Amino acid sequence: MSLVEKIVEMRDLTIRFQSKHASLARQSFVQAVSDVNLSVLKGETLALVGESGSGKTTLVRSILGLVKVTKGSILFRGHSLSEMSKAQQHDMRRRVQFIFQDPFSSLNPRLTVRDIIQEPLLVHRIGNSASRIDRVDLIMRQVGLSPDAAKRYPHQFSGGQRQRIAIARALASEPELIIADEPLSALDVSIQSQILNLLSDLKIETGVSYLLVSHDLNAVHHLADRIAVMYLGRIVELSSKKVLFDAPRHPYTAALIQAMPKVGVSKRIPGRALHGEIPSPINPPSGCAFHPRCLRATAVCKQEIPRMQFSNEMNGVACHHPLGEL
Numbered sequence: 451m452s453l454v455e456k457i458v459e460m461r462d463l464t465i466r467f468q469s470k471h472a473s474l475a476r477q478s479f480v481q482a483v484s485d486v487n488l489s490v491l492k493g494e495t496l497a498l499v500g501e502s503g504s505g506k507t508t509l510v511r512s513i514l515g516l517v518k519v520t521k522g523s524i525l526f527r528g529h530s531l532s533e534m535s536k537a538q539q540h541d542m543r544r545r546v547q548f549i550f551q552d553p554f555s556s557l558n559p560r561l562t563v564r565d566i567i568q569e570p571l572l573v574h575r576i577g578n579s580a581s582r583i584d585r586v587d588l589i590m591r592q593v594g595l596s597p598d599a600a601k602r603y604p605h606q607f608s609g610g611q612r613q614r615i616a617i618a619r620a621l622a623s624e625p626e627l628i629i630a631d632e633p634l635s636a637l638d639v640s641i642q643s644q645i646l647n648l649l650s651d652l653k654i655e656t657g658v659s660y661l662l663v664s665h666d667l668n669a670v671h672h673l674a675d676r677i678a679v680m681y682l683g684r685i686v687e688l689s690s691k692k693v694l695f696d697a698p699r700h701p702y703t704a705a706l707i708q709a710m711p712k713v714g715v716s717k718r719i720p721g722r723a724l725h726g727e728i729p730s731p732i733n734p735p736s737g738c739a740f741h742p743r744c745l746r747a748t749a750v751c752k753q754e755i756p757r758m759q760f761s762n763e764m765n766g767v768a769c770h771h772p773l774g775e776l
Contacts, residue, residue, distance in 0.1 A: 456489045456491060456528070457627050458526055458661070459488075459490075459528075460487060460489070462487060462522035463488075463519060463521075463523070464481070464520045464522050465481075465509070466480065466520040467479065468480075469732055480731045481731050482505045482508040482683055483505045483683045486683075491659070494659055495659065496676050497673070497676070498678050498680055499680065500681055500706075501665065502728075503728050504683070504728065505680055505682070507631055507663060510661060514548060540574070544576075544625070546625060547625040548629045548630075549616055549629070550631060550633075551632040552636045556616055557604040557612060558604075559604055563595075563599060563604070563607075563615055566604070567586045567589060567622050568583075585622065590618055592618070592652065593615075593618045593648060595611065609637050609638065609641065610638070610641035613636075617648065626658065627660070628660050629660075630660055630663065632664055632665070633662075633664075662674060668710060671695060676688070677690075679694075679706070682728060682734055682740075684739065685758065686700045686702055687702075687703045687766070688764075689765040699773050700769045701769070702740050708724070729742065736753065737753045737754050738751045738756050748770070751771070756769050756770050
């Protein structure tokens with residue numbers, strides 16, 4: 451095994467859906483994800499950022515087998531998901547858990563908190579009745595909930611408390627990777643920082659890795675180690691947090707960072723603002739998909755899709771005219 455352990459690896463991953471408006475005479479497809487190469491390393495938080503419609507959720511759901519892969523492969527611990535036996539798939543699902551955006555709709559209203567948290571333990575036949583109860587009590591304390599509340603139901607908790615319950619359920623089976631799809635967006639601003647700090651603390655305590663999907667770059671800056679920027683189904687920049695926020699290479703990344711709310715800052719950097727909307731994946735632009743919104747675009751940008759070029763092992767950009775170059 452290499453010195454850097456890869457928990458999940460995506461190789462040339464492409465996901466395509468048939469359009470709902472396709473006719474028998476002319477079929478059209480939505481290219482949701484295109485030629486993505488990306489890995490989540492042991493012990494890290496990898497953030498996936500980009501505007502709505504960029505393909506982030508489709509990409510992460512494919513890891514769980516909730517979306518069919520059109521081309522390419524997804525590997526878990528070096529084993530292709532498509533070639534796994536049912537037993538291997540079952541084990542993989544124990545070691546990869548999911549935190550959904552809306553904590554209320556993701557929790558079964560008919561189950562108590564104890565039943566919700568111990569459900570993964572029952573599904574994967576972990577422990578006995580007594581040890582499962584002990585495990586639930588321990589995890590509830592870890593996420594900041596009192597075990598005395600284990601007999602209550604989801605509707606009896608606040609939004610922030612319900613997200614803590616969802617996090618506790620994800621932790622129950624001691625996963626190696628937790629995929630968190632916009633885990634803060636449904637919460638009040640006053641609660642978001644508490645959940646963000648909780649996720650950070652749990653990573654230190656348990657050693658779990660995160661694949662974080664978010665459009666909130668302030669949250670990403672707080673939690674992430676590496677960041678992958680996605681635009682219309684493609685990774686356009688992949689970098690360590692420090693390098694990306696200090697010196698973004700892709701114009702789209704720079705525009706996203708420029709749009710971040712900043713206390714006491716009223717002026718924006720000229721030429722960095724993001725104009726227009728993300729194009730439709732049914733009829734994407736030719737060449738670089740970002741060129742209709744890019745002030746640096748030239749003829750080559752309209753004709754050729756840029757390939758990812760790495761300046762070192764950790765930092766890469768897919769752009770014909772990256773920032774920092776004339």
